[in-house]
Amino acid sequence: MNPSYELPRDEAGYSFGFLDEYAKREVRRAILKAICIPGYQTPYASREMPMGRGFGTGGLQLTLSLIGRGECLKVIDQGADDSVNAVNLRQFIELTCPGVDTTEHTGEATLIQSRHRIPEQPLNSAQVLVLQVPYPDPLVVVEASEAKRKIMHGEGDYSRLLTKLYEDIVRFAEITISHRYPTRINGHYVLDPSPIPRFDIAKLDHSPALILFGAGREKKIYAVPPHTRAEPLVFDDIPFRAEDFNDAQGQRRACQRCGASDSFLDEFSSANGTATFQCSDSDYCNQRVAAGNGVSCEVTS
Amino acid sequence: MGYVAIRGGGTAIKGSLEALEALRAAEADEGTALSLNTIEHQLRLLTSRILSEGGLYHPPLAALAIKQMQGDTLEAAFALRAYRSTKPRLLTTPVQETEGMRVIRRISSAFKDIPGGQMLGPTTDYALRLMRLELADESPEVFRGIAARFLADTPSEALPQTFPKVVEALRRDGLLPASPPGQGEPFDITREPLVFPIPRSAVLASMARAETGSLLALAYSNMRGYGDVHPTIAELRVGYLPVLLPHPVTGEPVEAGEVLMTECEVVAMYESDEAGAVPVFTLGYGACFGHNETKAISMAVLDRALQKGMKDGPSNPSEDPEFVVLHVDGVDSMGFANHYKMPHYVTFQSDMDRLRTTQIKAEQKKSAQKKGQPE
Amino acid sequence: MRKVLQVSNLGKIHGNGCPRCVASTGPDVGSNICPHCQSVVANAAISFDLHAGEILGIMGESGSGKSTIVKMLFFDEDPSLGEAIFYDNGHQWNLFSLNAAQQRRLRNHRFGIVYQNPHLGLNFNFSAGGNIAERLLMSDLTHYGQIRERARDLLTRTEVGSERMDESPKKFSGGMQQRVQIAKALSTSPPVLFLDEVTTGLDLSVQARILDLILEIQQELGTAMIAVTHDLGVIRLLADRTIVMKNGRIIEAGLTDQILEDPQHAYTQQLVASAL
Numbered sequence: 001m002n003p004s005y006e007l008p009r010d011e012a013g014y015s016f017g018f019l020d021e022y023a024k025r026e027v028r029r030a031i032l033k034a035i036c037i038p039g040y041q042t043p044y045a046s047r048e049m050p051m052g053r054g055f056g057t058g059g060l061q062l063t064l065s066l067i068g069r070g071e072c073l074k075v076i077d078q079g080a081d082d083s084v085n086a087v088n089l090r091q092f093i094e095l096t097c098p099g100v101d102t103t104e105h106t107g108e109a110t111l112i113q114s115r116h117r118i119p120e121q122p123l124n125s126a127q128v129l130v131l132q133v134p135y136p137d138p139l140v141v142v143e144a145s146e147a148k149r150k151i152m153h154g155e156g157d158y159s160r161l162l163t164k165l166y167e168d169i170v171r172f173a174e175i176t177i178s179h180r181y182p183t184r185i186n187g188h189y190v191l192d193p194s195p196i197p198r199f200d201i202a203k204l205d206h207s208p209a210l211i212l213f214g215a216g217r218e219k220k221i222y223a224v225p226p227h228t229r230a231e232p233l234v235f236d237d238i239p240f241r242a243e244d245f246n247d248a249q250g251q252r253r254a255c256q257r258c259g260a261s262d263s264f265l266d267e268f269s270s271a272n273g274t275a276t277f278q279c280s281d282s283d284y285c286n287q288r289v290a291a292g293n294g295v296s297c298e299v300t301s
Numbered sequence: 302m303g304y305v306a307i308r309g310g311g312t313a314i315k316g317s318l319e320a321l322e323a324l325r326a327a328e329a330d331e332g333t334a335l336s337l338n339t340i341e342h343q344l345r346l347l348t349s350r351i352l353s354e355g356g357l358y359h360p361p362l363a364a365l366a367i368k369q370m371q372g373d374t375l376e377a378a379f380a381l382r383a384y385r386s387t388k389p390r391l392l393t394t395p396v397q398e399t400e401g402m403r404v405i406r407r408i409s410s411a412f413k414d415i416p417g418g419q420m421l422g423p424t425t426d427y428a429l430r431l432m433r434l435e436l437a438d439e440s441p442e443v444f445r446g447i448a449a450r451f452l453a454d455t456p457s458e459a460l461p462q463t464f465p466k467v468v469e470a471l472r473r474d475g476l477l478p479a480s481p482p483g484q485g486e487p488f489d490i491t492r493e494p495l496v497f498p499i500p501r502s503a504v505l506a507s508m509a510r511a512e513t514g515s516l517l518a519l520a521y522s523n524m525r526g527y528g529d530v531h532p533t534i535a536e537l538r539v540g541y542l543p544v545l546l547p548h549p550v551t552g553e554p555v556e557a558g559e560v561l562m563t564e565c566e567v568v569a570m571y572e573s574d575e576a577g578a579v580p581v582f583t584l585g586y587g588a589c590f591g592h593n594e595t596k597a598i599s600m601a602v603l604d605r606a607l608q609k610g611m612k613d614g615p616s617n618p619s620e621d622p623e624f625v626v627l628h629v630d631g632v633d634s635m636g637f638a639n640h641y642k643m644p645h646y647v648t649f650q651s652d653m654d655r656l657r658t659t660q661i662k663a664e665q666k667k668s669a670q671k672k673g674q675p676e
Numbered sequence: 677m678r679k680v681l682q683v684s685n686l687g688k689i690h691g692n693g694c695p696r697c698v699a700s701t702g703p704d705v706g707s708n709i710c711p712h713c714q715s716v717v718a719n720a721a722i723s724f725d726l727h728a729g730e731i732l733g734i735m736g737e738s739g740s741g742k743s744t745i746v747k748m749l750f751f752d753e754d755p756s757l758g759e760a761i762f763y764d765n766g767h768q769w770n771l772f773s774l775n776a777a778q779q780r781r782l783r784n785h786r787f788g789i790v791y792q793n794p795h796l797g798l799n800f801n802f803s804a805g806g807n808i809a810e811r812l813l814m815s816d817l818t819h820y821g822q823i824r825e826r827a828r829d830l831l832t833r834t835e836v837g838s839e840r841m842d843e844s845p846k847k848f849s850g851g852m853q854q855r856v857q858i859a860k861a862l863s864t865s866p867p868v869l870f871l872d873e874v875t876t877g878l879d880l881s882v883q884a885r886i887l888d889l890i891l892e893i894q895q896e897l898g899t900a901m902i903a904v905t906h907d908l909g910v911i912r913l914l915a916d917r918t919i920v921m922k923n924g925r926i927i928e929a930g931l932t933d934q935i936l937e938d939p940q941h942a943y944t945q946q947l948v949a950s951a952l
Contacts, residue, residue: 014387015387018386018387019386019387020386020387020388020389021389022389022390022492023386023389026492030494043494043495043496044494045490045491045492045493045494046494047386047491048379048382048383048385048386048632049383049386050380050383052379052635052636052637052639052640053632053633053634053635053636053637053640054636054637054639054640054641054643055636055639055640055643057636077643077644078644078645078646078647079647082310082311083310083644084310084313084314084643084644085310085643085644086310087310087311087314088310088314091311091314116645116647116648117647134637134640145497145623146497146623146627147497147498147623150496150497151776155776155777155780157780157814159810159811159813159814160799160810162809162813162818163799163802163806163809163810163813166805166806166809166813166820166823167802167803167806169820170803170805170806170842171842172659172662172663173659173662173663173665173666174655174658174659174662176655176659177655178648178651178652178654178655179647179648179651179652180648195645195647195648196647197647197648197650197651198651199651217633217636217637219494219495234818235818235819235820235823236818236819236820237819237820237821237822238820241658243650243651243654244654264647264650265650266646266647266650267650267653280646280647280650
C-alpha cells in the first residue's frame with residue numbers, strides 16, 4: 001500500500017456542528033423549502049451521523065444546521081431529559097458545538113430536539129421544536145412504492161388511508177392508530193407527525209413555534225410552520241380521540257408525583273400488580289413539584 | 302420504585318462504554334494491541350469490505366474502525382461514513398477508464414483466451430477449505446519469510462501495464478450494444494437526495510456502498526429464480542486504479558495516488574427488444590473499492606436486473622430500483638434494526654390505550670349481539 | 677338526444693411509432709403491426725358519440741383493440757392519437773388535455789368502470805363495504821355513517837346483500853365480485869359507466885343475472901354505458917347501438933338490431949353467422 005497515507009490526527013477536533021458547512025447549508029435550504037410547502041416531505045441528502053439510524057440522526061442534522069453560539073438547547077426522549085438517548089445526543093452536541101448552552105427547562109430553550117413527545121408547557125414564537133422521525137410517510141401503510149406515494153400526496157389523495165380508518169372502525173369500532181396519527185397540514189398534505197401520542201397532536205395546530213421534522217434514514221425534512229392548521233385525519237361524524245387516562249370509573253388519573261391531571265402519563269406496574277402513573281414530561285413534573293404541587297412528598301429514589 | 306425508570310442515562314452510558322472497552326482489552330497480560338498495519342494487511346479482505354461499505358478510501362482509517370468496533374463490519378463501515386460526513390467535497394476526479402488499471406487478477410468465464418490473457422492472481426476460489434492447523438502457531442521468522450520467498454520465486458517477466466477490456470471485443474463484434482452515451486455528470490448520492498425514479502448512476506453508486514450480504518441476498522434471489530438474469534462473467538478484474546485530480550493551477554489531471562478496486566462485467570442473454578432491432582447481449586456492471594469479488598458480481602447481476610426493471614417494470618424485488626436501493630445500505634438497515642432497543646414507553650402507552658379501548662368495544666359488541674341488538 | 681361523450685380519431689400505438697403506422701395497418705391488410713417500425717397499432721381512427729342513457733356495445737375478437745378504448749377513456753392508458761370530449765352539466769371537458777388532478781376527479785366522480793378481472797377493480801385487502809367506501813372517500817364524502825348507509829344500499833341493490841358488507845370480496849364467487857365492482861362503480865352515481873367484458877368467464881345463469889342487473893340500472897338511473905365484449909349474446913341483450921371492430925379499426929357501426937339482422941361487412945356477417 002502507498003506508504004504516504006497518514007491518519008488524520010491533526011483533525012481530531014471536529015468543526016463546529018460536526019457536519020461540513022456545505023452539508024449544513026443544504027439542510028437549511030431543505031428546511032426553507034419545507035416551511036414554504038407546509039407538510040411536504042422535502043428530500044435531502046441525509047449524512048451519516050456518528051449514531052445509529054433510527055436514534056435521531058435526522059433531528060440531529062436539523063439541530064446541528066440551525067444551532068449557533070448563544071443558542072439554548074433542550075434535548076428530550078420520551079419526555080425526559082435524562083433518558084439514555086437524550087443524554088447521548090446532548091453530549092454529542094455539547095462536544096461539537098462549543099458555546100451552546102443546554103437546559104432542561106422548556107421555557108428557557110430556544111431550540112428543542114425531541115423524540116416521541118411535545119413538551120406540556122406551551123411553546124412560544126421564539127422557539128423551534130425539532131422532532132425525530134422514523135417513518136416520514138403516512139401513506140406507507142397503504143402504498144409501498146415511494147414514486148406512487150409522491151403522486152398521491154401531490155394530488156392530495158388520501159382516500160386509501162381513510163379507507164384503512166374505515167376498516168378499523170368496522171372491525172374494532174375504534175380507530176386503532178395509537179401514535180403517529182396522520183395529520184393534515186394547511187388543508188393539503190397529510191404528514192406523519194413522528195411517533196408522538198395522539199395526546200400531542202393538538203399541540204401542532206396553530207403552534208406559535210416552528211415545528212420541524214427530520215428523518216435521517218428516510219432522508220426527508222418537513223415542517224409545520226407557525227400558526228398553521230394541523231388537523232388529524234378523521235371522519236366528519238367520528239371524533240378524534242386522544243389518550244384520556246381515565247380509570248374504570250371515568251375519573252381522569254393524575255400524576256402520582258406532582259398531581260397534574262392534564263399531562264401525558266407513563267404507567268408503572270408495581271410489585272403488587274397495581275398500576276401507578278407519573279408525568280412523562282420530566283421538566284413539567286419537576287417544575288410543578290418545585291412550585292409546591294404534589295399529592296405525596298414521598299419520592300423515593 | 303424510583304422516579305422514571307430511564308433516569309440516570311448519563312451514568313449508564315459511561316459505565317457501558319467502559320465495559321465495552323474492557324472487553325476489547327480482555328486478553329490482559331498476554332495481549333498486545335493490534336496494530337493498524339496488521340489489520341490492514343493480515344485482514345486485508347476485511348479492510349477491503351469496510352473501505353467499500355464505508356464509501357471512503359482510507360485503508361488506515363478503515364483498519365482503525367475495525368479495531369475500534371472490535372471487528373463488527375456494520376459498525377466499522379458506519380464509523381468511516383460518519384467521519385466522511387465531516388469532510389467537504391473539494392474536487393471531483395475525471396471519469397476513469399478501467400483499462401488503465403494495474404491488475405493483480407483478471408479472469409473471464411466467457412472465453413478461454415482473452416486479449417492480454419487470463420491471470421488468476423490471489424484468490425481462494427480453488428483453495429481447499431481445509432483447516433491449516435500450522436497457522437495456529439506461526440513463528441515470526443517463518444511468517445516473515447513467506448512474502449520474501451514468494452517474491453524471490455516469482456520470475457520477473459515483464460507484465461503489461463494495462464489490459465484491454467473483454468467487453469470491448471464483444472462490442473467490436475456487435476455482440477454487445479455500443480457503450481451508452483455519457484449522461485452528463487454522474488449522480489452524487491452523498492450530496493443529492495434520491496427522488497425516485499433515479500438514474501442508473503445513482504443506483505450504481507448506492508450499490509457500490511451497499512452492505513455485501515444484503516446485496517448478495519438480493520442478487521442471489523434473482524439468480525435462483527425470482528428473476529432471470531443468467532449471467533456469464535465477461536471479465537472480473539482486481540487491481541489498482543490511478544486517482545487523477547485537476548491540478549490547482551493548470552487544471553490538467555495529475556495522478557494523486559491509486560485505489561484498489563474490484564470490477565465485474567456480466568453478460569446476460571438478450572431479450573426480445575424493440576422489434577426490428579438486431580438482438581444483442583445485455584451487460585451488467587459492478588465496481589467497488591477494495592478486493593470484494595462477491596460484492597462486485599452481486600452488483601453486476603443486480604445492475605442487469607434493475608435495467609430490465611426500469612425498462613419493462615419490475616416483476617421481482619431484485620428488478621425494482623426502489624426496493625433494491627432502499628434496502629441494501631448497511632448503515633441504514635442496521636441502525637434501524639438496533640433503534641428498537643431504545644425506549645418506546647410513550648408509543649407503547651398509546652398502544653395500550655388503543656388495545657384496552659378496542660377490547661372494551663369488542664366486549665360491548667359481543668353483549669349487544671347476545672341481546673340481539675343491531676350494530 | 678343529449679350527447680355525453682364525443683370521441684374523435686382516437687388511437688393507441690405501442691412502440692416507437694412512425695408516420696406510416698396508421699396507413700399500413702388495419703382490417704384491409706389484416707394486421708395491426710406496422711411493417712415499417714414493428715409498432716403495434718392497438719386501435720386508430722376511433723370516432724363515435726355516446727348519448728345520455730344509452731348502452732353502446734363495442735364488439736370484436738380479442739386483440740381487436742376494443743378494451744383499449746375504455747381504458748383510454750377511463751385514463752388507465754394514455755392515447756397516442758385523437759381526442760374525446762365529455763359533456764357534463766353544461767361543462768365541456770377535453771379529456772386528454774386535462775391535468776392529472778382533473779382527470780383523477782372525473783375518474784372518481786363522473787366515470788365508473790367494471791373490469792373483467794375483479795383484481796383490477798377491487799382492493800382485496802379491504803372489505804366489500806371498504807371498497808365502496810374508498811370510492812366515496814375519493815369523491816370527498818367523509819361521513820362514516822353516510823358511507824355505511826350508501827354501501828349498504830348499493831350492496832342490497834346489486835344483490836350482494838348488506839350482511840356481507842364487512843367481508844372481504846376475496847371470499848366471494850366470481851359473479852358476486854362483479855356485483856361488488858358494479859356497486860362500487862355506481863356509488864358516486866356517475867353519468868357514464870364503462871363495462872369491460874364484465875360477464876366473461878362466468879356461468880351462463882350468473883351472466884344472465886348480471887346482465888339483468890345492468891339493464892335495471894340503466895332504466896332506473898339513466899346511466900350511459902359503453903359495454904365492451906366479444907360475446908354476441910351480451911350485445912344482443914344490452915346494446916342499443918353497436919360498433920364492430922377488427923384489427924384496431926371500426927368496420928361497422930349502427931343500431932344493434934340492424935347489425936344483427938343485416939350485417940354489411942363480411943367480417944360481421946361471419947361473426948353473426950357463427951353465433952347462430
